[in-house]
Amino acid sequence: GISHEACAYAGHLGLGKLIAFYDDNGITIDGHTDLSFTEDVGKRFEAYGWQVLTVTDGNTDVAAIRKAIEEAKACTDKPTLIKVKTIIGYGSPNKADSHDAHGAPLGAEEGEATRKQLGWKYGEFEVPQQVYDIFRKHAAAGAAKQAEWNKTWAAYQEKEPELAAQFKRAVLDRQLPDGWADALPKLTPDDNGKATRLHSQDCINAIASTL
Secondary structure (H helix, E strand, O other): OHHHHHHHHHHHHOOOOOEEEEEEOOEEOOEEHHHOOOOOHHHHHHHHOOEEEEEOOOOOOHHHHHHHHHHHHHOOOOOEEEEEEOOOOOOOOOOOOOHHHOOOOOOHHHHHHHHHHHOOOOOOOOOOHHHHHHHHHHHHHHHHHHHHHHHHHHHHHHHOHHHHHHHHHHHHOOOOOOOOHHHOOOOOOOOOOOOHHHHHHHHHHHHHOOO
């Protein structure tokens, strides 16, 4: 499908800043993946030209995940797939590693049993204070980076007003330029038909200068 074409193209371009995670839990909504799926995903991505890293325990080994991310960032000439082996519904006494944890909630009783098995002393939707503290710390760091970016953006707007206006429209406001639709080819029912890919080509060429 188109997702694999995109991945192949990313490998072809050597997009070293692209990092993707593959949650390899071996479960589909109908059961284990071996019912209909036996390919080696890692080898497929290596064939695309990606670096492939594996984390063997994505349930508890947070350090291994962080190490894989750092290794992926260090690779600058190709994208990286981090294949993380996990157990779906990890901690659930009766539904872990099954499709029952895929397409439906655990339920109140199983949720309570899962918290007990994991040693989680907090109740449903109860968030420990330390979680708030960590997120607030990151929020403060993010606010500082935002302030730094705003300063850079203001300077850029003053130095390059035309390019800054284009960036603001396309990236920040996510708007197409005025008149782009007027540049599209005009057709009538009397025109000879042709392949849709050729119509697409005509449209792209027509609006290229406007965009």
